[in-house]
Amino acid sequence: MKTPCTALALAACVALAACGSSDQKNFDKSTEYGPSPTLPEPTRGLLPNMEVPKVVGWQGATPTVPQGFRIEALATGLANPRNVYPLPNGDLLVIESKKEAKEPIERPKRPVMAWVEAKAHGGGGGGPSNRILLLRGAAGGKPASQSVLIDHLNAPFGVVLVGDALYVADTDAILRFPFKAGDTRVGGAPVKVVDLPAGPINHHWTKSLTASPDGSKLYVGVGSNSNAMERGLDEEMNRAAIWEVDPSTGAFKVFASGLRNPNGLTFYPGSDVLWAVVNERDELGPNLVPDYLTSVTPGAFYGWPFSYWGQHVDPRVRPQQPERVKAAIPPDYGLSSHVAPLGLAFYTGKSFPAQFGGGAFVGEHGSWNRPELNGYKVVFIRFENGRPVGTPMDFVTGFLKDGQARGRPVGVAVDQAGALIVADDVGNTVWRVTSNSARP
Amino acid sequence: MSEVYTHRERGVATAIFPIYLLLFPIPVVCFVGALATDLAYSASAYLMWLHFSEWLIATGLAFGALAALALLIEFFGSPAIRRGRLGWTHLVLFYAALIVELINALVHTIDGWTAVVPTGMTLSIIGAILALAAAGTLFRVPVTWAARREVMP
Secondary structure (H helix, E strand, O other): OHHHHHHHHHHHHHHHHHHHHHHHHHOOHHHOEEOOOOOOOOOOOOOOOOOOOEEOOOOOOOOEOOOOEEEEEEEOOOOOEEEEEEOOOOOEEEEEOOOOOOOOOOOOHHHHHHHHHHHHHOOOOOOOOOEEEEEEOHHHOOOOEEEEEEOOOOOOOEEEEEOOEEEEEOOOEEEEEEOOOOOOOOOOOOEEEEEOOOOOOOOOOOOOEEEOOOOOOEEEEEOOOOOOOOOOHHHHOOOOEEEEEOOOOOOEEEEEEOOOOEEEEEEOOOOOOEEEEEOOOOOOOOOOOEEEEEEOOOOOEOOOOOEEOOOEEOOOOOOOOHHHHHHOOOOOEEEEEOOOEEEEEEOOOOOOOHHHOOOEEEEEOOOOOOOOOOOOEEEEEEEEOOEEEEEEEEEEEOOEEOOEEOOOEEEEEEOOOOOEEEEEOOOOEEEEEEEOOOOO | OOHHHHHHHOOHHHHHHHHHHHHOHHHHHHHHHHHHHHHHHHHHOOHHHHHHHHHHHHHHHHHHHHHHHHHHHHHHHOHHHHOOHHHHHHHHHHHHHHHHHHHHHHHOOOOOHHHOOOHHHHHHHHHHHHHHHHHHHHHHOOHHHHOHHHHOO
């Protein structure tokens, strides 16, 4: 009996999926970027769209960059490199990170989702993860040395150096290590600055970190514990928010909220405006909701979970909160749906052509929640007068080949020589992009 | 008249019917329970009730699949159950309940309110009615079908 039953259900799914895909074909892709992207009606078939590429690795190949640029691997064989942080002396920190704890299974759907996510990630390298590596002499291409700077961290992601202090955002706390640029070891045990929301669920676990230009405050991104509050509001206490932390006392306040999974926290060069890339919610259709790049207004509420892109109410969330929806503001710039932006770097170097100056590189980890894969690349968005303009330009591509994943970009950074550094946590590689016309 | 069936009902089909009677009530109870927890969720928006519904539907489908398999074997093995309309009515109602609840399980994977209101709860009502109706047909099972072992020599 299983067979006819399954066949019937499949027929129903196919019928629904067919409707979905025709909608998707009619969707004008050029309208999904920028300050007011097209927002189709929410749809979902019987099954959420789940499409993850098989992980095959690079096998000696390299990503593709535009003409006039060159890309090479700085380090390979890593274990889930998720973020990169160039130091002022030319050294490069590579943050290897992996969430070890499993989420509780409160509904039958959960193990299925966990399995899909694990599949999208491949093996993730065999070696030990959750540590920070120091690459020295990387400016010329191959680093002269690679050493473990800090080991046995707990799913670290964000890193920021302020004077003689290296702040590391583990998934459950911000730690301060005595360290200055040029050191090859940290000068002792860490001091905990503040606990961050973590287990037992800890769904969005990457804690992005930056410091204000004067170094007096830290900003940390704390992602939500759910897709759309389906684990209850209690689990979202101080989550889906960016915190402002006083590094000397550990006192914090919520700096901005309603940001489902904010990452890539970066101050725009020469300003005191904080920017972030945000992963919006899933299962409202392949072209909804666009992930976004936005400047973060202090005290603002960006809608999650009650509404998206300003005041578009999410029908799944109960009880609804019309008062909060009324206060929700839209973000600045849509990146298109489900691209999963996790890295953001403004181009502050001199070696790339002039149009890149002040623009944003965004590392798009890639989709799992739409039939046609989206993201899996690093895009560049031009800025004029401190605001994003135009449509994103594909900058580093080739992470997908024939529907299979060779890698997935995550954190991005611009190093002292003006090269773009990309962490690839599925290819287990750190890439460096230089301009052919680069001054040595 | 029982003599007519005796020899053909030995073996698997004879053993399977009691097993079927043991398995069949589990999905019925689960699907009716899921309707109750759907109603509780729609009245409270308390997510625990949604999770109850999801587990009840999943459990009902797991045991329902085993029961459906047992019923299929019974149908292959026993001419008595195939004779007349009652056996077929029971089978169609029960299988229909399982198909509706399979779709219902997928609808219930939505993250929140729209998992239940309105589609999930509608399917829960239909599935529970079908399952209860299938159970109702068992009240009228003839001696040649339900109790054939007693009439065997």
